Amino acid sequence: MREDRKGDAFVEFEHVQKSYDGQTLVVKDLNLSIAKGEFVTMLGPSGSGKTTCLMMLAGFETATHGDIRLDGRPINQVPPHKRGIGMVFQNYALFPHMTVGENLSFPLEVRGLSRDERETRVKRALDMVQMGDFINRRPAQLSGGQQQRIALARALVFDPQLVLMDEPLGALDKQLREHMQFEIKNLHEQLGITVVYVTHDQGEALTMSDRVAVFNDGRIQQLAPPAELYERPENSFVAGFIGENNALAGTIEQLDDDKALVRLDDGGLIDATAVNIREKGQRTTVSIRPERVEFKPEMMPEGAHTIEAQVLQVIYMGDILRARLRVAGSDNFVMKMRNTIGQTRLDAGQTVRIGWHPEDARALDPI
Amino acid sequence: MTALNFGDDMAITDPSGPATGPLTTADGKPLVKALARSQARLRRKAFFLVLPLLAFVLITFVVPIGQMLQRSFYNDGFSANMPLTSAWFAQTERGTVPDDAAWQALALDLQASAEARNIGTVGTRVNYDMPGTRSLFTSTGRKVRRGIDPPYQQTLLEIDDEWADPQLWSTMREASKPYTANFYLASVDRTRDAEGNIEQVDERQRVYVMLFWRTFWLSGLITALTFVLGFPIAHLLATLPMRKSNLLMILVLLPFWTSLLVRTTSWMVLLQQQGVINDLLVWIGIIPDGQRWQMIYNQTGTIIAMTHILLPFMILPLYSVMRTINPSYVRAARSLGATSWTAFRRIYFPQTLPGLGAGAMLVFILAVGYYITPALVGGSSGQLISNMIAQHMTGTLNWSIAAALAALLLGAVLALYWLYDRLVGVDNLKLG
Numbered sequence: 057m058r059e060d061r062k063g064d065a066f067v068e069f070e071h072v073q074k075s076y077d078g079q080t081l082v083v084k085d086l087n088l089s090i091a092k093g094e095f096v097t098m099l100g101p102s103g104s105g106k107t108t109c110l111m112m113l114a115g116f117e118t119a120t121h122g123d124i125r126l127d128g129r130p131i132n133q134v135p136p137h138k139r140g141i142g143m144v145f146q147n148y149a150l151f152p153h154m155t156v157g158e159n160l161s162f163p164l165e166v167r168g169l170s171r172d173e174r175e176t177r178v179k180r181a182l183d184m185v186q187m188g189d190f191i192n193r194r195p196a197q198l199s200g201g202q203q204q205r206i207a208l209a210r211a212l213v214f215d216p217q218l219v220l221m222d223e224p225l226g227a228l229d230k231q232l233r234e235h236m237q238f239e240i241k242n243l244h245e246q247l248g249i250t251v252v253y254v255t256h257d258q259g260e261a262l263t264m265s266d267r268v269a270v271f272n273d274g275r276i277q278q279l280a281p282p283a284e285l286y287e288r289p290e291n292s293f294v295a296g297f298i299g300e301n302n303a304l305a306g307t308i309e310q311l312d313d314d315k316a317l318v319r320l321d322d323g324g325l326i327d328a329t330a331v332n333i334r335e336k337g338q339r340t341t342v343s344i345r346p347e348r349v350e351f352k353p354e355m356m357p358e359g360a361h362t363i364e365a366q367v368l369q370v371i372y373m374g375d376i377l378r379a380r381l382r383v384a385g386s387d388n389f390v391m392k393m394r395n396t397i398g399q400t401r402l403d404a405g406q407t408v409r410i411g412w413h414p415e416d417a418r419a420l421d422p423i
Numbered sequence: 424m425t426a427l428n429f430g431d432d433m434a435i436t437d438p439s440g441p442a443t444g445p446l447t448t449a450d451g452k453p454l455v456k457a458l459a460r461s462q463a464r465l466r467r468k469a470f471f472l473v474l475p476l477l478a479f480v481l482i483t484f485v486v487p488i489g490q491m492l493q494r495s496f497y498n499d500g501f502s503a504n505m506p507l508t509s510a511w512f513a514q515t516e517r518g519t520v521p522d523d524a525a526w527q528a529l530a531l532d533l534q535a536s537a538e539a540r541n542i543g544t545v546g547t548r549v550n551y552d553m554p555g556t557r558s559l560f561t562s563t564g565r566k567v568r569r570g571i572d573p574p575y576q577q578t579l580l581e582i583d584d585e586w587a588d589p590q591l592w593s594t595m596r597e598a599s600k601p602y603t604a605n606f607y608l609a610s611v612d613r614t615r616d617a618e619g620n621i622e623q624v625d626e627r628q629r630v631y632v633m634l635f636w637r638t639f640w641l642s643g644l645i646t647a648l649t650f651v652l653g654f655p656i657a658h659l660l661a662t663l664p665m666r667k668s669n670l671l672m673i674l675v676l677l678p679f680w681t682s683l684l685v686r687t688t689s690w691m692v693l694l695q696q697q698g699v700i701n702d703l704l705v706w707i708g709i710i711p712d713g714q715r716w717q718m719i720y721n722q723t724g725t726i727i728a729m730t731h732i733l734l735p736f737m738i739l740p741l742y743s744v745m746r747t748i749n750p751s752y753v754r755a756a757r758s759l760g761a762t763s764w765t766a767f768r769r770i771y772f773p774q775t776l777p778g779l780g781a782g783a784m785l786v787f788i789l790a791v792g793y794y795i796t797p798a799l800v801g802g803s804s805g806q807l808i809s810n811m812i813a814q815h816m817t818g819t820l821n822w823s824i825a826a827a828l829a830a831l832l833l834g835a836v837l838a839l840y841w842l843y844d845r846l847v848g849v850d851n852l853k854l855g
Binding site: 136 | 749751752754755756757758759760761762763765766769770773774
């Protein structure tokens, strides 16, 4: 369903490659189309090429190969100041020698707007981020969160259709960050702008985005809405990068459509859903989310395979109990249990049998 | 009760109780005293730590410079050795025709100081204000050393009739006061006539004011040149990748590590009429052999050599400021719609001002006091005021006027510093 958006794509990367030194590719064959009004996040570890993609879109880096199109128009040769793209930088990049008002007025001045028009627009943009009283302050006199709001207002004041954000909340504390996530999301919906957001914080990506592009090694590993990304990762990298994940290595014993039976390396047998596995006998890594692991037989579907697990540690975390188990020779298998009144309390040293719904275990490419 | 009342429902009271006096510690001692006592030890320790430095600065800096500056307004060469004459001057009005008492005082003073072999000092002091009079004192001194008899006026006039010159008496009257502003007057090409009025010196002797103007004009020009040349280099240094910028930095600093004399001399080799550059221009055919350019031993030489020598003082502060300017500022400006020129002019350049201010101050102040380079390559048209100061220190030995010139220079620089502080703010200065 998402793929057929290609027709009305607002931002389009087509076979884009980028190399800085002529030896290695930082971005390898990037294809991405973003619809008007969409909030797309580029998520990935540092060095995965996500910031380079953003910089190419903004015009600060040139694509070594391939086309970038904005609203159907190729922009490879368009200098940054003619692209009309709003951008929020990681360190805000508020001009330190100008007041807040002058900062916001700058993009309007270079566009030759009249003084009255500038004043109206600046005031409107500041009110939008609830910073109307700060118009005469200098950036140095503002807190991190306030600077963030001003940077946002400055990127929006000239009514760009597309706004790029390069880890804009990275420098804020957790509480403020969550608040700002909410506000950015609100602004996005109010103004109907298209946002391309870069972050390495998966929580941020999942809460804010319409779609998330997970980057690794210069490629998009998976491009999907947050829920799909979390529940149906397409490969081991995405499974491991998004959320907490248990990985069990094994070999495909039996394959029936997408129902697979996996023989773990210590001999145990588990159910899984084959995702990117083709044939019997292939090596695989089975990925299971900790909150989908069950240890009470009545919670598991009929006929589900179970394996033995030894409880190593139980950590009380308030809303959940987090048990670390030894499973198939690994000490890092995690199971999360809801902290309800009737919940069975496990103790360290205890041995239980664990299992899961076959749909929750995904047989992916071997790590 | 001294609580402040904000309306009826809001009152702020001192939490420590109704007492309105100063705050006290738990056992009732005044808080201020307790704080001072608790920090006294630390403060004493800190004082002893800086004591050696303080002594060093006092002994090597404050005292000698203070003494030197004192000479610019204090000189007791006359008053200490000619007490009777000085007393007569003190008792009489300016312009009084010397009477018998005056001649007696003069004769006895001359005799006494000649006997004590101080007559040279007296002559030197008068000579400062009235050139050519030193020999009058020394030759008269030789003749009266063994004693002098009345009538004094006649005897002295027989020795030399110059003693009757009213200008001489006026000058001696000025010199008889140990505190004098005359050296400062001389520093700005002014002198006192026989009536004690301030007037300009003879046109041919007016040199200091012109030199001051030339010094400030050339220093300003050199500062501007170092800015024009240094700004792009500093920008390159700040933006190139580490390895290349380190190499460039070495190139910038290399002249710094070379002796000033060697650098100045190499400019001579390059710029003189039979030098490398002229040879090259003649060889290419740009200028005929007979019209080689005069690029050294004049103002041009001073400007070229000093710009080169002072360039690093502009580059280094600029560089240190530019390095801290995050490239995302310019990027932000570009993304907001500014052309690269606008981004430079409105966003980048204003942020380099602290470094520019520091560099300009450094270069200007150094240039104003520069001595050796103009002395070597300046010829006569490239001499600065410091060359004149040196001339008085080592040549004419008139330390008083040297001190006065130096004090004026210091005053002018301080005034500029004050002006800079008013316009830009010294807090904005970043030296590195």
